[in-house]
Amino acid sequence: MFDKYLGISKQTFLDHHVVPANDNDRLKDNKCSFCWDAYHEDHHAVRVLPCNHVFGRECLITMINAPNGDLCPICRAPLFRPALRFSLKAWIVSGILRLCLVIISLVLRGTTLIHTFSVSLDCLPFGAGGILRGSFGFYIYSSNVFFYSFLLIDSLTDLQGRNPQLKIGQNMAKYWLWMFFTNLATYPIGGYITIPKIVRLSSGILFILITNWSKIPSYKDRFIFGVVVLVSLLIGLLVAAISPVKSLGIRL
Incomplete structure (x- = not known):
């Protein structure tokens, strides 16, 4: 047989x-x-x-x-x-390559859709495009703890001015992309596997501390930074708790 x-x-x-x-x-x-x-x-x-x-x-x-x-x-x-071991190896390699191609295809389609959406917003009258773009941006970043840290540091403290080496905004984008691709990679194997909000927020906190803590030489600024990060986590948990809209895969 x-x-x-x-x-x-x-x-x-x-x-x-x-x-x-x-x-x-x-x-x-x-x-x-x-x-x-x-x-x-x-x-x-x-x-x-x-x-x-x-x-x-x-x-x-x-x-x-x-x-x-x-x-x-x-x-x-x-x-x-x-032999079976060679067949399994070939199937695994083929599967990984197919998965990579699917991810690349989805990313390209998503990039095209975002660009088309952005151009459409620019055509709206009376500054409505800017308002909608800001709302859309808040929706995307609303469960990204970097977003709240960036807002607090930029609005309520002079931490960024005393420590120009901090790159909170860049870190926010990198973390969002990492979470985006993590969810995107799960799409071909059964839809978006929603990562629990507490896991997303906690991993964001760790990422912030790991990438920025050693860049702050002053102990006073480190204390302020730690308080900001803790408050950001609490805000993120509050927003996640009261949000009426569930994750759509792009909201990470």
Whole structure:
């Protein structure tokens, strides 16, 4: 049954698809195609089916036991079904490549949609486009704890002025992209797997502290920064609790 649906086994190939070669075989030239040694009593010529290429029998045994030995080394015709471990490896690699292609396709489509949406907003009269763009931006970043940290630091403290090396805005975009691609990668395997809000917010807090804590030399500024991050977490939890709209996959 396996031979019928998956191809013949290596042993079946050796028993029934390897036949002695003779002088009338079109592809026999009295020299082994693998080792280039002449055929003789200790180096018998055999013809393999279905491609009819001719090799020395000992050389053929060496070839079929090597990686990709299930393929003819000359024409790459399949001779027998590969070992299970090679098949699994090929399936895994193929699956990963397909997943990457799906993700790239989705990202390109999403980028096109966002660009089209942005251009459409610019065409609205009376500044409505700016208002809608701001609302849309708040919706996207509303469960990103970087968003609240950035607002608090920029509006209520002079922390950024005393520590210009802080890149809260850039970190906010990087974290959002990381969460976006995390959810996007789960789409081909059964839809968006919604990451719990507390996990998203907590991971954001850790990301903020790891990327910025060592950049602040003053202990006073570190204390202020820690308070801002803690308040940002509480605001994020409050917004997540009262938000009437569930995550749509882009709201991360």
